[in-house]
Amino acid sequence: MNTECRLIMLSAMYENGGNVTHRLMDGHPQLFVYPFESQLGTRYVHDFLTSMFPVKYRWPVFPLHASPHEDYQAIIDEEMKVRAITPHVSKFRHMPMNFSDDERCRLYQEYIQQSGRTTGSNVTAFFKATFDAWKDWRRTGEERAYLGYSPIIIVDAEKIMADLPLSHVIHVVRNPWSAYGDTKKRPVPMSPAHYMAAWTQTQYYALLYKEKYPDRVHLLRLEDILADPEKTIGDLLETLGLERSACLRSPTWNGKPLDEVYPWGTIRRATPEANRETAGSLSRHEQEEIRWRASFYLESFDFKNVIR
Numbered sequence: 615m616n617t618e619c620r621l622i623m624l625s626a627m628y629e630n631g632g633n634v635t636h637r638l639m640d641g642h643p644q645l646f647v648y649p650f651e652s653q654l655g656t657r658y659v660h661d662f663l664t665s666m667f668p669v670k671y672r673w674p675v676f677p678l679h680a681s682p683h684e685d686y687q688a689i690i691d692e693e694m695k696v697r698a699i700t701p702h703v704s705k706f707r708h709m710p711m712n713f714s715d716d717e718r719c720r721l722y723q724e725y726i727q728q729s730g731r732t733t734g735s736n737v738t739a740f741f742k743a744t745f746d747a748w749k750d751w752r753r754t755g756e757e758r759a760y761l762g763y764s765p766i767i768i769v770d771a772e773k774i775m776a777d778l779p780l781s782h783v784i785h786v787v788r789n790p791w792s793a794y795g796d797t798k799k800r801p802v803p804m805s806p807a808h809y810m811a812a813w814t815q816t817q818y819y820a821l822l823y824k825e826k827y828p829d830r831v832h833l834l835r836l837e838d839i840l841a842d843p844e845k846t847i848g849d850l851l852e853t854l855g856l857e858r859s860a861c862l863r864s865p866t867w868n869g870k871p872l873d874e875v876y877p878w879g880t881i882r883r884a885t886p887e888a889n890r891e892t893a894g895s896l897s898r899h900e901q902e903e904i905r906w907r908a909s910f911y912l913e914s915f916d917f918k919n920v921i922r
Contacts, residue, residue, distance in 0.1 A: 619734065619737065619738035619741065619760065619778050619780065620758065620759040620760065620780045620781070621737065621738075621741065621759070621760045621761075621762065621774075621778050621780070621781045621782075622645075622759055622760065622761045622762070622781070622782045622783075622784060623652075623761075623762050623763070623764065623767050623781065623782070623783050623784070624636055624639075624761065624762065624763035624764075624767075624783075624784050624786065625763075625764065625766060625767040625768035625771075625783055625784065625785040625786070625816075625820075626763075626765060626766075626785065626786040626787070626788070626816075626836075627765065627766060627787070627788075627793065627812060627813050627816040627817070628765055628766075628793070628797060628809075628812070629788070629793045629794075629796040629797045629879065629880055629881070630786055630787055630788040630793050630813075630836060631786045631788045631836030631840075631881065631884075632763055632765055632786055633763070633875055633878040633879030633881065634836065634839065634840075634865065634875050634879065634881055634884045635763075635784075635786050635834070635836070635839060635847070636761075636763040636878065637865030637866060637867070637872060637875050637878060638839070638843050638847060638862050638863075638864070638866075639761055639847060639862065640861075640865065640866045640867065640868070640869065641859075641861035641866040641869040642761075642851070642856070642859050642861055642862065643754040643756045643857075643859065643861070644754075644756050644757055644758045644759065644856050644857060644859075645758075645759055645760070645761045645856070646741065646745050646757050646759070646760045646761065647761045648741070648744065648760070648761060648762045648763065649694065649706075649709075649711070649748075649867075649868065650693035650694050650697065650706065650878075651671075651692075651693050651763055651764055651765065652691070652694075652741075652762035652763060652764055653670040653671060653689075653690045653691050653692050653693065653694075653764060654672075654673065654674045654689055654690075654691070654737060654740070654762070654764060655668070655669040655670045655671055655672040655673070655674055655689075655690050655764075656669065656674045656675055656676065656688040656689060656690065657669060657690075658674075658675040658676065658677055658688065659672045659673075659674070659675045660675075663769055663815075666811070666815065667766050667769065667812070669690070670691075671764050671765050671766050671767060672764075672766075672767070672769070672770055673733075673767065673770035673773045673774055673777075674688070674689060674733060674737065675733075676688065676731070676733060676736060680731075682722065682723045682726040682727070682731065683719070683723055685726070685731065685736050686719050686722045686740070687719075689736075689740060691740075693706070694713075694715075694744075695715055697709075697711060697713075698711075698713050698714065698715040698718075699715055705877045706877065709867055709868075710750065710868075711748070711750065711868075712748070712749040712750040713747055713749065714747055715747075717747040718743045718744055718746075718747035719743075721739075721742075721743035721746050721747055722739045722740060722743040725738075725739035725742055725743060726739050732777070733773075733777045734777040734778045737777070737778065738778070741760045741762065750868075751868060752868055752869040758855075758856065759854075766812070766816050767783065768783060768816055768819045768820050768823065768831075769815070769816065769819045771783045771819065771823040771827065771831055772823060772826070772827075775827055775830060781830070782831070782832065782854060783823070783830065783831050783832070784833075784834060784850065785816075785820040785824075785831065785832070785833050785834070786834050786835075786836055786839070787817060787820065787833065787834070787835055787836065787915055788835070788836035788837070788889075789836075789837065789889075789893060789915075789917045789920040790810065790813055790904050790907075790908045790917070791892075791893035791896055791901060791904050791905075791920055791921050792889050792890070792892040792893040792920075793809075793813065794806060794809055794813075794896065794900070794904055795892035795893055795895045795896050796879075796880045796881055796892055797809055797880075798895075798896075799880045800880065806900060806903045806904060806907065807903075807907070810903075810904060810907035810908060811907075813908065814907065814908060814910070814911060817911045817914070817915070818911075820833055821833075821911075821914060832850055832853075834846060834847070834850065835915060835916075836889070837886065837889065840884060840885060840886045840889055841886055843862050843863055843864075844858065844859075844860060844862045844863050847862045848862055865884065890920075893920055893921060894921075901921050904921075905921065
């Protein structure tokens with residue numbers, strides 16, 4: 615097995631457009647696009663960020679004593695495993711998928727027997743086994759890179775760079791008013807203070823690692839993606855040696871068009887108009903609190919004039 619994995623990880627703070635971007639890239643003929651959030655984290659992740667972000671969204675940590683089977687079981691990958699093992703309770707149960715988690719586990723262990731256990735090899739085997747076990751995945755034969763999506767994975771970009779030398783991270787940022795407006799649609803939404811603490815933390819790491827790894831960490835604004843997804847995402851893919859494609863114009867599942875991005879995220883209408891409407895749905899008090907808490911980042915991302 616080739617352990618020189620070319621992995622592109624999508625990152626975005628909650629409701630910042632990660633799912634939208636993921637679905638827009640789904641049909642690209644040169645990408646193995648993971649079908650759901652690729653929740654690579656394990657319960658062995660433990661650091662100063664653990665209290666802020668769920669470990670399922672983090673870059674994985676594997677114990678030295680574990681076996682390949684134990685490594686596989688440690689990867690949380692909740693959305694995919696629920697869809698495969700208990701599809702009747704999955705929010706993606708209406709999406710056709712011929713996939714066996716047992717088969718993926720078997721293949722994963724075979725690949726690790728060839729490559730050996732390292733974090734990079736484990737992640738490589740995990741992605742390769744996924745697409746080899748997914749029997750009705752549309753394959754073009756032109757695939758050149760894997761694409762995963764895990765919210766807030768930007769905080770671990772330095773680890774990704776070290777473990778997989780051919781990897782890239784694409785971080786998507788959305789204006790905080792629209793982002794919080796969609797967060798409020800959740801059954802138990804975060805408070806503005808809680809949400810903005812996490813939003814500013816992810817943007818801090820995005821700017822930090824963009825400066826340190828300018829050729830491997832890439833920043834996109836959701837506003838630009840919504841205005842012209844083919845150009846915005848296509849321009850970036852061309853810098854990565856991949857082709858621009860008309861498939862970037864609209865969201866898909868396994869290459870088949872979707873009417874809306876939901877249930878991948880709370881954003882149903884991925885349009886500039888809906889994005890502005892969501893920002894305007896906040897009360898004046900909420901708008902001002904978001905402005906205050908995001909103030910150090912608004913100029914960096916050209917968001918100062920979103921709410922006047």
